Amino acid sequence: MDRLIEKLVNLYGPSSKEDAVKSFIKGEIEQEVDEIGDDKFGNLVAHIKGSGEKLLIAAHMDSIGVIVTDIDKNGFLRISEVGGLRKSFLVGQKLLFENSVEGFVFYEDKESPWEVKDPKIEKFYVDIGVSNKAKAKELVQIGSMGIYKPYFYRLNKRIIAPSLDDRAGCAVMIGVIKNLKRKKLRYDPYFVFTVQEEVGVKGARTSTYEISPDIGIAIDVTDWGDTPETQHIAVSLGEGVAIKVMDGGMIASKVVRDELVKVAKRENISYQMEVITAGTTDAFAMNITKGGVLSGCVSIPTRYVHSPGEVEDIGDIENAVNLVKKFIEK
Ligand code: CO
Ligand code: ZN
Numbered sequence: 001m002d003r004l005i006e007k008l009v010n011l012y013g014p015s016s017k018e019d020a021v022k023s024f025i026k027g028e029i030e031q032e033v034d035e036i037g038d039d040k041f042g043n044l045v046a047h048i049k050g051s052g053e054k055l056l057i058a059a060h061m062d063s064i065g066v067i068v069t070d071i072d073k074n075g076f077l078r079i080s081e082v083g084g085l086r087k088s089f090l091v092g093q094k095l096l097f098e099n100s101v102e103g104f105v106f107y108e109d110k111e112s113p114w115e116v117k118d119p120k121i122e123k124f125y126v127d128i129g130v131s132n133k134a135k136a137k138e139l140v141q142i143g144s145m146g147i148y149k150p151y152f153y154r155l156n157k158r159i160i161a162p163s164l165d166d167r168a169g170c171a172v173m174i175g176v177i178k179n180l181k182r183k184k185l186r187y188d189p190y191f192v193f194t195v196q197e198e199v200g201v202k203g204a205r206t207s208t209y210e211i212s213p214d215i216g217i218a219i220d221v222t223d224w225g226d227t228p229e230t231q232h233i234a235v236s237l238g239e240g241v242a243i244k245v246m247d248g249g250m251i252a253s254k255v256v257r258d259e260l261v262k263v264a265k266r267e268n269i270s271y272q273m274e275v276i277t278a279g280t281t282d283a284f285a286m287n288i289t290k291g292g293v294l295s296g297c298v299s300i301p302t303r304y305v306h307s308p309g310e311v312e313d314i315g316d317i318e319n320a321v322n323l324v325k326k327f328i329e330k
Contacts, residue, residue, distance in 0.1 A: 002159055008171055016042075029178070029191075032178055033191070048180065048189050048191070049188065050328075052187050055189045060127045067079060067146075073133050083199055085121075086306050101140055107125075112127055126146070201281070218281040219300075243257060243260045249284035260327060282295060283297040
C-alpha cells in the first residue's frame with residue numbers, strides 16, 4: 001500500500017490539472033472494472049456492474065497548490081492560492097511547476113525580512129533561478145500552477161508527504177477495486193476519481209448529478225486532535241479509520257453512518273467517530289445534489305492537513321480499504 005501511495009504523491013496534479021494522476025490510476029484499474037472513462041468535467045468514472053442500489057464512491061485526484069499571477073522584471077513569480085493553502089508554511093518550500101520547473105519560495109517584508117509576520121499571499125514570491133522576465137517566461141506562464149515538490153518517506157507505521165490529501169484516498173479506492181469480491185456485491189458501485197475538490201468539491205457535484213446514486217461515500221482525509229495544543233478533536237492517528245458524523249459542510253446521513261459502524265463492528269475493523277468543525281469533502285456535494293443523496297464519509301486521520309508534510313498511519317489506511325470493501329460486499 002505505501003508503494004502505491006508513494007507513486008501517487010509523486011505525480012503532479014493541482015486542481016484542474018489532474019491528467020497525470022488520472023492516467024496512472026487508469027493503468028492501475030482498467031483490467032479490474034467493467035466500464036471506465038472520463039466524463040465531460042474530467043472525472044475518471046469506473047463502474048463494476050453489481051445489483052441493488054447505486055453506490056457512488058469518490059476520492060479526489062487534485063491537490064492544493066499555487067498559481068502564477070504575475071512575473072516581475074527580475075523574473076520573480078507572484079502567486080495566488082489554489083485551494084486552502086496554509087500560507088505560513090510557504091517560506092523555504094520547494095515548488096514544482098509543469099514541465100519539471102522548480103522554484104523556491106521566499107517572503108518580502110521591509111520591516112521583517114527574515115520572519116513571516118504577515119502571511120498574506122501577496123507577500124510571497126517564487127525564485128525559479130532566472131534573472132529577468134523574458135527568461136522566466138520561457139519556463140512558466142501566467143496561470144501556471146505549482147505544487148509542493150513531492151517527496152515521500154515512511155517512519156515506522158507513519159507516512160509523511162505532501163498531498164496525502166487525497167492521494168491516500170485514491171490509493172484506498174484502488175485497493176478496494178482490486179480486492180472486491182465480484183460475486184458478493186451488495187450494491188451497483190461506481191468509483192469516481194474526482195477533479196477540483198480543493199476548489200469547491202466540483203467534480204463530485206457534476207458526477208453525482210450524472211450518475212444519480214442512491215448512496216454516496218467520499219474517501220478523504222480528516223483533521224487530527226492528538227498533537228500538543230491542537231483543537232479538541234477526538235481523532236488520533238493509529239486508532240483506526242474515521243467514520244464521519246459531521247464536518248464544516250455536512251452532517252453525514254444517519255443510515256450510511258450506522259451501516260459503516262455496523263460493518264466495522266462485524267468485521268472487527270478499528271474505527272473512530274469523527275466530528276470536525278472546518279473543512280469538508282466530496283460527500284458534501286453528493287449529499288445536496290438533485291433531490292439529495294444519502295451520504296457519508298470514510299476518513300483517514302491526517303496530521304497537518306494542507307501543509308507540505310501531511311502525516312498518516314498506514315494501519316488506518318488499511319482499515320479504510322477493509323471498511324469500504326466490506327461495506328460494498330454482502
Ligand atoms: Co484537502
Ligand atoms: Zn481532500
